[in-house]
Amino acid sequence: MKSEQANKATMVVALFYVLIFALWQTLFSVGLIPEYLFPSPVQVTKRLWELGADGYLLPSVEATLVRMGKGFILAAAIGLSIGLVMGVSPITNLCFKSLFLGLQTLPTAAWVPISLLIYGLSERGIYFVIIMSSVPAMALATSSGILQIPPFYLRAAKTLGTPWYAMPARVILPAALPAIVTGLKLGWTLGWHGGVSAELIKSTIGLGFLLYMGRELNDAAQVMGIMVVTILFGLLLDRFFFGIIEQRIRIRWGLEKRGG
Amino acid sequence: MEFGNRTKTQAPLPQNASAEPSRAKLLQLTNVSKTFQSATQAVEALAPSNLEIEEGEFVVFFGPSGCGKSTLLDIIAGFETPTTGEVLFEGSPVTMPGSDRLMMFQEHTLFPWLNVVRNVMYGLKHKREFRFRLRKQRETARSWLKMIGLEEFEKSLVHELSGGMKQRVALARALAPDPKVLLVDEPFPALDALVRTKLYADLQDILVRTGKTIISVTHDPREAACLADRVLVFTPRPGRVQKEIRVDLPRPRDINDQEVGEYAGRIMEELENPPDEK
Numbered sequence: 001m002k003s004e005q006a007n008k009a010t011m012v013v014a015l016f017y018v019l020i021f022a023l024w025q026t027l028f029s030v031g032l033i034p035e036y037l038f039p040s041p042v043q044v045t046k047r048l049w050e051l052g053a054d055g056y057l058l059p060s061v062e063a064t065l066v067r068m069g070k071g072f073i074l075a076a077a078i079g080l081s082i083g084l085v086m087g088v089s090p091i092t093n094l095c096f097k098s099l100f101l102g103l104q105t106l107p108t109a110a111w112v113p114i115s116l117l118i119y120g121l122s123e124r125g126i127y128f129v130i131i132m133s134s135v136p137a138m139a140l141a142t143s144s145g146i147l148q149i150p151p152f153y154l155r156a157a158k159t160l161g162t163p164w165y166a167m168p169a170r171v172i173l174p175a176a177l178p179a180i181v182t183g184l185k186l187g188w189t190l191g192w193h194g195g196v197s198a199e200l201i202k203s204t205i206g207l208g209f210l211l212y213m214g215r216e217l218n219d220a221a222q223v224m225g226i227m228v229v230t231i232l233f234g235l236l237l238d239r240f241f242f243g244i245i246e247q248r249i250r251i252r253w254g255l256e257k258r259g260g
Numbered sequence: 261m262e263f264g265n266r267t268k269t270q271a272p273l274p275q276n277a278s279a280e281p282s283r284a285k286l287l288q289l290t291n292v293s294k295t296f297q298s299a300t301q302a303v304e305a306l307a308p309s310n311l312e313i314e315e316g317e318f319v320v321f322f323g324p325s326g327c328g329k330s331t332l333l334d335i336i337a338g339f340e341t342p343t344t345g346e347v348l349f350e351g352s353p354v355t356m357p358g359s360d361r362l363m364m365f366q367e368h369t370l371f372p373w374l375n376v377v378r379n380v381m382y383g384l385k386h387k388r389e390f391r392f393r394l395r396k397q398r399e400t401a402r403s404w405l406k407m408i409g410l411e412e413f414e415k416s417l418v419h420e421l422s423g424g425m426k427q428r429v430a431l432a433r434a435l436a437p438d439p440k441v442l443l444v445d446e447p448f449p450a451l452d453a454l455v456r457t458k459l460y461a462d463l464q465d466i467l468v469r470t471g472k473t474i475i476s477v478t479h480d481p482r483e484a485a486c487l488a489d490r491v492l493v494f495t496p497r498p499g500r501v502q503k504e505i506r507v508d509l510p511r512p513r514d515i516n517d518q519e520v521g522e523y524a525g526r527i528m529e530e531l532e533n534p535p536d537e538k
Contacts, residue, residue, distance in 0.1 A: 152365055156363075158339075159358070159361075162386060177373065252417055
């Protein structure tokens with residue numbers, strides 16, 4: 001029964017994408033928009049294939065993923081530390097919460113100009129943008145996760161003799177882990193946004209760079225193709241990497257039923 | 261009848277105990293009261309009370325909600341500080357929670373990030389004789405899991421256990437650090453009758469085997485009669501101890517036993533007809 005339903009859902013989603021591509025192709029075939037501005041799905045796929053064959057695509061994907069990975073690890077370390085302090089110290093929380101909420105309203109691309117001023121065209125500027133884009137979200141998620149820990153975990157830990165200095169590692173961080181992972185996932189997405197924006201201007205390799213190069217060459221097929229690739233990788237990591245970790249933790253913590 | 265007066269589980273007396281002829285006083289509460297101050301009013305949760313608890317006793321605080329029984333348990337555990345009075349545990353004042361006065365809660369409160377055996381090991385980590393000695397911690401935890409009959413589940417995760425199993429693991433976790441007194445805050449209401457009966461049997465079994473001092477809170481008169489050596493009947497507004505009833509029945513007792521039922525009736529009567537209002 002269940003798998004039948006799942007199959008049906010998969011079919012519908014597949015049909016939806018077929019329709020989108022059909023619509024895209026139809027719009028192209030009608031010819032209202034000039035071809036150099038609006039290439040067909042076939043042309044986009046062909047251009048991606050050429051980029052791959054010429055050895056541009058894979059190194060760029062790799063460069064972007066490595067940058068994002070490194071930047072994410074750094075940002076997570078910073079965000080978790082600040083979030084932990086905010087979670088256990090009400091006065092720190094009061095101060096940083098408003099600051100981070102403010103910073104979060106800033107579009108991630110808005111960090112690019114200041115990073116150009118500080119770091120010029122160097123690689124470090126990209127890390128700067130990734131970190132500034134994602135740290136506020138991760139710190140806020142960590143602190144609010146800690147503040148929402150069910151009090152009975154803390155009471156149980158205390159009556160079991162946990163000294164105050166052992167509380168963060170033994171109870172506070174593990175108990176807040178579901179919220180922290182959700183925050184890390186959001187941080188990754190924001191860092192991805194910021195990082196690709198920074199790559200547009202600062203890099204000589206990477207997905208953002210290929211996007212920019214496509215524009216320079218007036219190559220709409222390349223621009224759209226790289227956009228599709230960026231979406232695919234973003235989705236893949238968000239849904240399948242972070243999404244699966246998040247769900248497993250939520251099941252183990254008893255916040256979600258298996259398969260529910 | 262042997263279990264009735266429980267000579268077997270009596271604590272060994274100190275050599276020079278001349279002032280205390282029978283058992284050692286484990287807990288002494290003098291004039292303890294608690295008032296909660298809200299923005300608009302002060303609520304006296306517990307009127308000034310005196311209480312002494314001896315080693316090896318099973319004392320049940322019985323009463324309706326809002327009668328101060330849980331507040332008193334929190335004060336003994338060290339979660340609340342009394343507004344007036346003094347709590348002496350083995351002669352020294354109680355200032356904060358600790359594993360010598362270990363509390364079991366209504367929820368199982370097992371840590372989901374640890375598996376079953378690591379949950380039971382948890383309370384040992386901070387005890388001097390166990391610190392950094394993982395193997396010793398694990399062996400002790402295993403022996404407690406064996407005692408509650410869940411040794412096959414030591415690697416299981418918390419969410420994989422049934423409600424009754426979780427509560428039994430919580431019991432093992434509470435007993436592993438060898439607390440001087442086990443404080444039990446209505447831990448069974450969420451469970452079905454069959455599982456509860458089994459847990460009562462477990463709890464009495466442990467009491468008889470280890471001679472542990474246990475203080476339990478309940479609003480179920482049968483539960484009180486089944487478990488207690490001594491039932492303290494609390495009445496609300498303000499919370500106070502109305503009456504003390506000794507339950508002189510042999511152990512192990514069955515909660516469905518007729519004599520237990522008769523004691524439950526007497527306990528209920530105390531609550532409904534307080535003597536000073538007659």
